Amino acid sequence: xxxxxxxxxxxxxxxxxxxxxxxxxxxxxxxxxxxxxxxxxxxxxxxxxxxxxxxxxxxxxxxxxxxxxxxxxxxxxxxxxxxxxxxxxxxxxxxxxxxxxxxxxxxxxxxxxxxxxxxxxxxxxxxxxxxxxxxxxxxxxxxxxxxxxxxxxxxxxxxxxxxxxxxxxxxxxx
Amino acid sequence: xxxxxxxxxxxxxxxxxxxxxxxxxxxxxxxxxxxxxxxxxxxxxxxxxxxxxxxxxxxxxxxxxxxxxxxxxxxxxxxxxxxxxxxxxxxxxxxxxxxxxxxxxxxxxxxxxxxxxxxxxxxxxxxxxxxxxxxxxxxxxxxxxxxxxxxxxxxxxxxxxxxxxxxxxxxxxxxxxxxxxxxxxxxxxxxxxxxxxxxxxxxxxxxxxxxxxxxxxxxxxxxxxxxxxxxxxxxxxxxxxxxxxxxxxxxxxxxxxxxxxxxxxxxxxxxxxxxxxxxxxxxxxxxxxxxxxxxxxxxxxxxxxxxxxxxxxxxxxxxxxxxxxxxxxxxxxxxxxxxxxxxxxxxxxxxxxxxxxxxxxxxxxxxxxxxxxxxxxxxxxxxxxxxxxxxxxxxxxxxxxxxxxxxxxxxxxxxxxxxxxxxxxxxxxxxxxxxxxxxxxxxxxxxxxxxxxxxxxxxxxxxxxxxxxxxxxxxxxxxxxxxxxxxxxxxxxxxxxxxxxxxxxxxxxxxxxxxxxxxxxxxxxxxxxxxxxxxxxxxxxxxxxxxxxxxxxxxxxxxxxxxxxxxxxxxxxxxxxxxxxxxxxxxxxxxxxxxxxxxxxxxxxxxxxxxxxxxxxxxxxxxxxxxxxxxxxxxxxxxxxxxxxxxxxxxxxxxxxxxxxxxxxxxxxxxxxxxxxxxxxxxxxxxxxxxxxxxxxxxxxxxxxxxxx
Numbered sequence: 001x002x003x004x005x006x007x008x009x010x011x012x013x014x015x016x017x018x019x020x021x022x023x024x025x026x027x028x029x030x031x032x033x034x035x036x037x038x039x040x041x042x043x044x045x046x047x048x049x050x051x052x053x054x055x056x057x058x059x060x061x062x063x064x065x066x067x068x069x070x071x072x073x074x075x076x077x078x079x080x081x082x083x084x085x086x087x088x089x090x091x092x093x094x095x096x097x098x099x100x101x102x103x104x105x106x107x108x109x110x111x112x113x114x115x116x117x118x119x120x121x122x123x124x125x126x127x128x129x130x131x132x133x134x135x136x137x138x139x140x141x142x143x144x145x146x147x148x149x150x151x152x153x154x155x156x157x158x159x160x161x162x163x164x165x166x167x168x169x170x171x172x173x174x
Numbered sequence: 175x176x177x178x179x180x181x182x183x184x185x186x187x188x189x190x191x192x193x194x195x196x197x198x199x200x201x202x203x204x205x206x207x208x209x210x211x212x213x214x215x216x217x218x219x220x221x222x223x224x225x226x227x228x229x230x231x232x233x234x235x236x237x238x239x240x241x242x243x244x245x246x247x248x249x250x251x252x253x254x255x256x257x258x259x260x261x262x263x264x265x266x267x268x269x270x271x272x273x274x275x276x277x278x279x280x281x282x283x284x285x286x287x288x289x290x291x292x293x294x295x296x297x298x299x300x301x302x303x304x305x306x307x308x309x310x311x312x313x314x315x316x317x318x319x320x321x322x323x324x325x326x327x328x329x330x331x332x333x334x335x336x337x338x339x340x341x342x343x344x345x346x347x348x349x350x351x352x353x354x355x356x357x358x359x360x361x362x363x364x365x366x367x368x369x370x371x372x373x374x375x376x377x378x379x380x381x382x383x384x385x386x387x388x389x390x391x392x393x394x395x396x397x398x399x400x401x402x403x404x405x406x407x408x409x410x411x412x413x414x415x416x417x418x419x420x421x422x423x424x425x426x427x428x429x430x431x432x433x434x435x436x437x438x439x440x441x442x443x444x445x446x447x448x449x450x451x452x453x454x455x456x457x458x459x460x461x462x463x464x465x466x467x468x469x470x471x472x473x474x475x476x477x478x479x480x481x482x483x484x485x486x487x488x489x490x491x492x493x494x495x496x497x498x499x500x501x502x503x504x505x506x507x508x509x510x511x512x513x514x515x516x517x518x519x520x521x522x523x524x525x526x527x528x529x530x531x532x533x534x535x536x537x538x539x540x541x542x543x544x545x546x547x548x549x550x551x552x553x554x555x556x557x558x559x560x561x562x563x564x565x566x567x568x569x570x571x572x573x574x575x576x577x578x579x580x581x582x583x584x585x586x587x588x589x590x591x592x593x594x595x596x597x598x599x600x601x602x603x604x605x606x607x608x609x610x611x612x613x614x615x616x617x618x619x620x621x622x623x624x625x626x627x628x629x630x631x632x633x634x635x636x637x638x639x640x641x642x643x644x645x646x647x648x649x650x651x652x653x654x655x656x657x658x659x660x661x662x663x664x665x666x667x668x669x670x671x672x673x674x675x676x677x678x679x680x681x682x683x684x685x686x687x688x689x690x691x692x693x694x695x696x697x698x699x700x701x702x703x704x705x706x707x708x709x710x711x712x713x714x715x716x717x718x719x720x721x722x723x724x725x726x727x728x729x730x731x732x733x734x735x736x737x738x739x740x741x742x743x744x745x746x747x748x749x750x751x752x753x754x755x756x757x758x759x760x761x762x763x764x765x766x767x768x769x770x771x772x773x774x775x776x777x778x779x780x781x782x783x784x785x786x787x788x789x790x791x792x793x794x795x796x797x798x799x800x801x802x803x804x805x806x807x808x809x810x811x812x813x814x815x816x817x818x819x820x821x822x823x824x825x826x827x828x829x830x831x832x833x834x835x836x837x838x839x840x841x842x843x844x845x846x847x848x849x850x851x852x853x854x855x856x857x858x859x860x861x862x863x864x865x866x867x868x869x870x871x872x873x874x875x876x877x878x879x880x881x882x883x
Contacts, residue, residue, distance in 0.1 A: 057842040058733060059821075059828055060779035069825065071836045078825040112824045168826050 027127040030150075032157055033100060033117040035082055036089025039157045040117075041124055041150070046162045048072075048101040048112060050120055053093050067116065070099075077101060078168075081116040087140045089118065104166040111166045124157065126150050131159060179229060183277075186225045188473065190274050193218035195544060197267050202547045204260055212255070215263075216245040222270065230350065234273045237288060240295040241266045247299075262298060264548070265291050328395060330384040331409040334402065336377040343402050345382070351398045356388025474574055476534050484530045491523045528815075532722060535575075539617045539626070540568035542581050546588055546615060553592040560599060560610040561592055567617040572624050576696055576716055580626070583689040587628045587712050588613065590686075595632035595710055605707065607631065623698070623740065624718055629711040635704040637661050659800070662702035666690040694849075699799070723818055725835075725845065727811035728794060730775045731783040734843045735807075736816055736835060741848040743795040743802060745810055750789055760859070761788060763804050770795055773855045774806040775846075778830065784808045798849040805851070818845065830854050 030041035049072075056068030056079045065084035069076050079099060083091045099114040131148035147159040200215045219242045226234035241263065247253040269288045276283030330352075334345060352358050360382060367379045386395065392410055399408055498516045501509055543565050554561040572580075596602075596611035603609055616627040637658070644650045644664045656664075668687040693700050697717045704710035717723075717740065725736035726745070744765075752764040753772075761772040772793065776783035785791040785808055793804040816835035821828055832847035 057834070057844065058781065059825070060781070060830055060844065062828070069821070069834060069842050071840055071842050074819075074836065076819045076821060076824060076834045076836075076842060078821075109823075 027125055027130075030124045030126055030157075030159060031100070031120065032122045032124050033098075033120045035086065035118055038088060039121065039152075039155055040082075041126075041157045041159045042100070042102060042162050042165075044123060046102045046104050048103045051099040051101060051114065053097040053099060053116065070114065072101065072112070072114075075112060077112050077114050079114045079116060080165075083116065083118065086145075091116075102162055102165065104162050106163060106166065111168070113166060113168075115165065124150070124152060126159075134158065183229055184473075186229060187274060187278050190222045190225060191271070193222050194267055194271050194274070198264065198548050199544055201260055201263055201267065202551055204255060212245065212249050216242065216249050219245055222274075227354070231273075231277055233288075234270065234277070237266070237273060237292055238270060240292055240299065241270070244295060244299055259298065262291070262294055264551075266295060326387075326389065326412055328384075328386040328388065328390075328392075329409075329411045330386060330395065331381070331407070332384060332399070333381040333407040334378050335405045336374075336379065338378050338402060338405050340376055341402075341405060343405070345378070345380075348398055348402065349382075349384070352384065352386055352395070355390040355394060355398070356386050358387075359385040474535070474537065480530065480534055484527070484534070487523060487527045487530055491520075491527060494519045494523055528722075532573075533571075535573050535721075536571035536718075537574055537577055538569045539572050539577065539624075540565075542572075542577050542584060543568050543615055543617070545581070545585070549585060549588060550592060550613065553589060557593060558598070559592065559596050561596055562610050562612050564612060564614040565616075566614065570617040570619060570624060571718075572617075572716070573718060573721070575721075576718075579692060579696055580714070580716065583692045583714070584615075584626065584628070586686070586689050587714075588615070591628055591630040591632070591710070591712075595630035597633045601633075619718075620715075624716050626714040626716065627711055628714075629709065631709040634706045634708055634710050635662060635665070635702070636706070640664055658704075659701070662704060665702065666700070721818060722815055723845065724813070725816045726794070726813050727837075727843070728792075728805075728807040729809040729811055730779070730807050731781050733779075733781055734811065734837065734841075735775070736843055736845045737794055737796060737805065738832075738845065738848065739813065741796040741798055743797050745792060745794045748788055748791070748793050748804075753788055763788075763793060765795060765802070765804075768802060770802050770804045771855070772804040772806055773851060775851075776806070778851065778854055778858070796848045798852055801852055803852055803855070805846075816843075816845065 029044040031044045031047050032039050032041040034040075051070075051072075054070060056070045058068040059066060059078070062068075065081050067079040067081050069078050071077075081091050083089050093116075096119040097116060098120055099116055100120065101112060101114045103110060103112045130150055132150070134143070134146040134149050136143060141158070141160075145161055145164045147161045150157045150159060197215050197218045200211045200218075203211050204215070219238055223235055223238040223242055226232075226238065244253075244259070244263065248255055248259070253259075269291045272283045272288065332345070332348075334343075338345070349358060349360060361384075363381045363383065364379070366381070367373075373379070388394075392412070395410055396403075396408075399406070494516065498513075498520065501513055501516060505513070546565070547563055550561050550563040591613050592611075596613070597605070597607075599609045602611065612631045614627070614629040616629065618625055640661050641650070641656070641664075644667070645652060647667070649664060649667055650656065666686050666689070690700055693714055693716070699715045701713045701715070702710065703713070723736075724739040726739055726742055728735050728737055746765075748763060754762045754764065754769070756762055762769040763772050764770075772788060774783075774786070774788070776786070783791075788806055791806050791808055792810055794807055794810070795802055795804050797803075816837075818833045819835055821831065821834050828844075830847055830851045831844045832850065833845045834842050835845055837843050
């Protein structure tokens with residue numbers, strides 16, 4: 001078959017609105033979630049699973065935002081409360097409180113960590129050129145955690161850098 | 175499709191290493207002399223050679239061939255077994271190991287040592303009147319070597335049918351097989367090659383012209399092609415005159431260089447031998463760099479009996495499962511009893527299954543021990559001391575991972591024993607000891623751990639020397655009074671060496687601290703006993719396995735922790751009159767003669783607990799590094815085996831915690847790291863002291879004010 005013919009049959013990006021059919025996409029897909037009223041997103045390919053909140057086992061002398069560890073099918077997974085880590089909203093645990101488990105491979109090692117968020121909301125398709133750099137104005141979330149901002153309708157979604165999330169700070173509480 | 179030989183390389187490597195070990199140990203036995211021993215060495219060498227030939231590791235084949243020839247002469251009684259020959263063979267084994275390691279690591283190995291040894295081998299072969307025609311030109315062919323005189327040249331035209339590869343034949347393999355008969359020159363003819371678009375990747379479009387210089391008969395050649403007889407056209411003609419390369423045959427189609435199985439003359443990696451003496455450029459010291467290669471193999475050999483028992487257990491498990499599921503189909507209360515017995519059976523099955531699986535990982539410690547005869551042999555030659563090595567308890571089983579990591583520390587200890595422990599023959603005789611020193615390696619089980627003893631009957635450790643050295647290093651001061659055990663512990667301080675002079679073998683002062691660190695990282699400990707003039711014993715205590723641990727579950731507040739059972743001395747309910755408070759806020763508990771410092775776990779871990787008062791809580795007395803402490807906990811729960819999971823994988827090392835485990839209800843519990851807890855408590859105490867001392871002036875002031883007013 002001729003390449004030219006093939007090209008004509010493939011829909012041009014953005015030309016068709018294929019709502020509800022997520023698998024024909026270009027760009028990246030992100031999982032969005034809520035911290036207080038704000039929307040955040042992470043790369044969906046890193047999401048291992050979404051769990052309901054369960055009380056983890058505390059790690060002695062760990063920082064406040066590290067809630068402890070849970071057993072995920074035999075793997076010990078630490079749980080980080082993103083709201084406490086970024087100081088956004090209140091760390092309450094209710095029915096919609098969920099844990100997003102992310103697995104990120106870095107050069108050194110692969111880590112699996114769970115993050116407590118207020119609720120998961122949606123899957124978002126984002127073209128790379130839609131991502132705008134985050135303004136360097138204060139805010140609770142340190143700059144190195146931010147990959148950029150995306151406008152979705154009226155709202156702004158903050159895309160978080162999963163690699164930065166995966167870094168476990170050395171802590172020493174004495 | 176042809177069989178991908180490369181998938182068998184790992185097992186070839188593994189078998190070769192085993193063969194080498196066998197050769198080594200048998201060679202050491204050979205000094206006593208025995209027909210069967212030499213046979214087994216020969217067999218090992220032969221199978222390594224065969225294997226290497228199959229995979230085309232020509233340098234191994236060539237070298238091993240020399241060794242084999244020498245062994246063969248010994249075996250046939252054509253040559254007397256001399257000590258020198260044994261040394262040479264031991265060196266050759268080292269060379270073979272180097273070669274095979276270089277294959278495994280895909281690195282270039284140091285050829286100079288191999289070259290040297292092969293020259294020596296040739297020389298040895300050349301003496302004693304047994305004529306072996308220039309051994310290194312034989313390369314990969316034994317046949318050529320045996321009748322080098324009637325070489326003939328064969329012209330072979332090989333025209334395979336297009337579908338040859340689909341029937342599972344690979345021309346390359348055929349050519350390799352031909353190469354075993356003699357020297358092959360190969361030219362591919364690509365006339366029939368279709369246009370790129372029309373090429374079917376699974377068809378052969380090439381034909382080959384081969385020139386074989388060999389003493390093989392036509393039948394030999396036909397045999398090579400036996401399997402493809404019906405699928406090719408084969409024209410074999412003989413040229414009696416040895417004409418080296420026909421110029422016309424050298425023209426090969428350049429386009430095809432990638433498509434054609436690129437066949438080259440077997441690489442001769444060894445430098446071609448010359449009759450002149452080898453240039454003595456690099457003599458020794460070349461054997462060091464290879465030792466960096468790690469010694470861990472990715473697989474274990476498991477006895478069939480172990481696998482069989484595993485299969486039986488799994489069978490039983492399946493039966494229990496079906497019994498239980500049947501029971502669950504229409505369950506009512508009348509069946510509770512059957513359910514209970516079913517569950518009990520399941521428990522039993524699981525336990526047995528777990529034990530059998532763990533047993534698979536267990537290997538007899540002889541795997542770690544069998545390198546020592548050679549080591550001691552070499553060391554005793556180097557130092558000029560006569561040393562006899564006795565191995566005991568070689569069948570004691572140990573977890574594979576522990577085994578891999580204990581090898582190096584043991585080597586170090588044995589080296590020390592030979593170098594420092596055993597005295598020279600004169601001193602020994604003067605002291606009324608037999609001239610030959612003895613080193614004994616002994617392994618045995620003790621409780622849940624394995625004990626490895628390294629015992630020598632040498633001069634023992636000079637306590638004074640150790641003490642003075644420690645003084646010099648500033649580790650102790652003059653007034654320190656140390657017990658024997660404490661003195662000997664100094665040996666494990668970094669940079670500590672009492673050897674009067676640094677020798678090639680040991681005494682640089684690096685090592686003992688590493689030995690201790692390694693052993694500790696395995697959860698083991700090392701003790702030293704020594705008597706001046708009688709000898710020393712290093713006793714290494716190791717847990718049997720790293721994966722499972724017997725634990726005592728304890729409760730602190732709402733948390734459950736696990737204390738390794740092996741560290742627990744006893745658990746008790748504190749009695750009020752035995753609790754003492756000293757130097758301010760330190761709580762001591764009188765345990766018979768000892769005063770045991772009490773560590774409140776809740777304080778250390780900053781968690782709420784039920785009983786903050788020691789009188790209401792329980793005390794678990796644990797010991798680590800010879801230090802006893804009492805851990806204050808709320809309650810003692812069950813004792814059970816737990817599987818150790820690392821916190822490090824997804825998180826990081828946590829002070830005072832050695833890992834985590836998953837309990838029966840699926841929740842996670844932390845395993846306490848007793849030595850870590852002790853050092854934590856120490857650090858905290860020091861911190862408190864510092865804080866207090868900074869406050870001190872104020873307090874004294876206020877007191878003095880109070881006095882004055």
